[in-house]
């Protein structure tokens with residue numbers, strides 16, 4: 093039976109952007125773009141297929157705005173770049189082909205470019221991770237302003253390229269996320285300490301961009317929990333999110349997890365500690381799904397809230413949307429497995445659960461790109477390559493023991 097009358101298939105609004113339904117494709121990295129920083133027809137076709145599948149809004153994989161690289165590399169054109177790189181050095185040639193193709197395939201669909209940092213060895217404070225002997229270097233105030241300018245330039249460029257909005261990646265272990273979290277931000281200057289100070293970097297980017305782009309939608313993805321003691325958690329998240337909303341952004345996508353948490357046990361975490369903590373595995377039962385709903389539903393903001401993480405069953409998602417605290421639901425891995433999932437759900441074809449088994453083999457293929465030096469487009473390993481699936485599952489369950497110090 094058709095689900096046309098469901099709230100999930102009703103229109104919604106984010107800032108100045110009208111969205112035809114409540115289903116969002118959450119950011120999914122396209123590593124192949126960053127081999128030689130050129131838009132390829134393979135990537136454009138991939139997004140065109142997604143656009144035809146009925147989703148309301150697509151958030152692209154993260155585009156780097158700033159990078160600080162050492163001389164180590166694998167010989168690829170991207171790895172050969174050295175030193176401090178600004179947005180104009182990192183701009184993907186032909187990026188405008190992406191919104192162009194998506195809008196042609198589905199004129200009502202919105203496409204938002206995610207912005208994040210490229211490879212960097214610096215952060216708000218000099219801190220280490222349980223998986224690296226290297227300590228990150230604390231950024232100077234001059235470097236913070238330099239990075240903010242890169243964000244502002246990238247936001248304006250994405251608008252000119254034809255995107256409908258941008259999303260600032262401030263979740264997981266992103267640089268902006270590291271500024272937001274008291275676990276990674278130990279600064280004693282105006283960028284650390286109070287909630288107001290920890291959101292200052294974000295506020296400077298948003299207010300600087302507003303002067304150029306007006307009401308062009310600027311979204312943020314942030315953690316509701318870091319899953320580590322001393323980090324963002326259910327108690328301190330609502331205050332932090334309210335301060336983030338006050339920076340002038342148009343929507344908040346609620347995610348969670350930083351890789352440091354993977355050294356904790358399954359009993360402590362409540363999920364299997366495998367890469368990656370924002371993407372839990374084993375989500376067959378409804379009670380394991382939509383695992384950041386309790387965080388998103390704590391919020392009482394004047395801007396829309398997008399829930400991401402383990403959204404797998406259309407009936408459960410409809411219940412969450414009906415409760416009224418969440419405005420949109422975002423999915424990543426299910427779209428890798430089923431790009432036309434929204435159309436299938438809307439028409440009531442098949443089961444209410446996605447085919448995606450949340451095995452994270454796609455992550456292995458993305459991060460390791462086995463069998464090729466060149467990164468490839470992310471695809472569903474479980475569906476398309478059973479022997480790679482076995483290899484990926486081995487990687488997944490041994491990753492923490494192999495990498496923790």
Ligand SMILES: Cc1cc2nc3c(=O)[nH]c(=O)nc-3n(C[C@H](O)[C@H](O)[C@H](O)COP(=O)(O)O)c2cc1C
Nearest residue numbers: 118119120121153154370371401402423424425455
């Ligand atoms: C292959 C893959 C690539 C991802 N790339 C990004 C990314 O570029 N930016 C980001 O914020 N999150 C990224 N994520 C996280 C997802 O956007 C999402 O938060 C997470 O997978 C949980 O949603 P899901 O259960 O629907 O997969 C990625 C996840 C996967 C599995």
